Amino acid sequence: MVITVTLNPALDRTLIIENFTLGTVNRASKERFDIGGKGINVSKVLKNLGIESKAIGFLGGMVKSVFLEELDNRGIEHQFVEIGAQTRTNIKVVDNKNSTNTDINEAGPAIxxxxxxxxxxxxKENCKKENIIVISGGIPKGISDDIYARLIKIAKERGAYTILDAEGELFRKAIMEKPYAIKPNNHELSLLFNETLEDESKIIEKAIGIQKNGVSKILVSLGSKGAIYVTDDEIYSAKGLKVEVNSTVGAGDSMVAAIVYSLLNNLSNKDTLTFAQACGASTVQLEGTEACTLDEVKSFLEISERNVRRVDYGN
Structure with a gap:
């Protein structure tokens, strides 16, 4: 069973505004609402890939019923703790004319x-042996930044696999507990090491260091530049795929879902990166935080595979 953890979910409101301009009245030509939060996004993608998951976390206030109804409609199992405070709403402004995406994210409720x-x-009830636990996103107020480290420790003690996608101190403390796999982007990796990491060789060097400290698989997303996949026996690099970008929200979450998919389907390291790149490419073409489908991903697999190469780094 796959369990996704979302401690700070959000109702994502996406506004399409052509030529979005600060300090003036802007009128939206289109809007949409999506339930979100990184773990929930992963569950949405997994469902479309034919993989069942269970979403857990916190929900409260007026939008709680919106989340539960949508999860039920999608056939996603869930077990959220009801809180007294209001679950946050995030606003995404998409300006297709200027090719910009602007996020306005609320901090979230106090737990x-x-x-x-x-x-x-x-x-704890859901951390059963050989379950895959996806821990991703930020945390709300009232929760210590060692929470992901605690959750990883609990899962490992119960024989579950953990996949982590976080940043800052959450990320720094969590990797000390050696999750099975992580999915940082180069910005998050740069924050971890307090240096700008843009060069492929430097990113690989840092990822190898993390891998040697006990993290088995490191998938580093580089946005339009591609991705790098470091494991205990192989390293692969992929160029970015040129696609029409309608929303970058959820692209990283689809790549996390790809890691889960690869584990459950015993994909090779090369095929894992190929599939992850295809997931990311198909997701950015969608509006809002809609989840990519398996057919959409498959349409990118051939070109994605051509862009993946093995890296000889002397390991």
Whole structure:
């Protein structure tokens, strides 16, 4: 079973505004609403890839029913702790004329200690042997930044695999517990090492260091420039695919879903990166935080494979 953790979900409101201009009145030509939060996004993609998952985390306020209804409509199992505060709403402004995407993200609700403890109990119940636990996104107020480290430790003690997608101190503390796989982007990796990482060789060097400290698989996303996949026995690099970009939100989450898909389908390292790149490319073509489908991903596999190469780094 796959369990996705979303501690700070958000209702994503996407506004299409041509020639978005600061300091003036802007009129939206189109809008859409999507339930989101990185773990929930992963569950949405997995469902479209034919993989069942269970979404857990916190939900509260007026939008809670929106989330639960949409998850039910999608056939995604869920077990969220109801909180007293309001789940956040994020605004995404897409300006196709100027090719810009602007995110306005709320901080999220404050979580009470008793709400956190209730979640921990639910989490423990779901950390069964050989389950895959996806831990991703930010955290709301009231929760310590060592929470992901705690969750990884709990999962590993129960024989579950953990996949991490986080940044900042959450990321730094969590990787100390050696999750099975991580999916940072180059910005998150740069923050971890406090240096700008743009060169492929430097990114590989840092990823190898993480891998040697106990993280088995590191998928580094580079946006339009591609991705790098470092494992204990092979390294692969992929060029970015040139596609029409309608929204970058959820692209990284689709790549996390690709890691899960590869594990469950025993894909090779090369095929894992090929599939991840295809997932990312198909996602950025979609509006809002809609999830890519398996057919959409398959349409990119051939060109994605041609852009993947093995890297000889002396390991």
């Amino acid at each position: 009470k200690e008793e709400e956190l403890q209730k979640f921990i109990e639910i989490y």
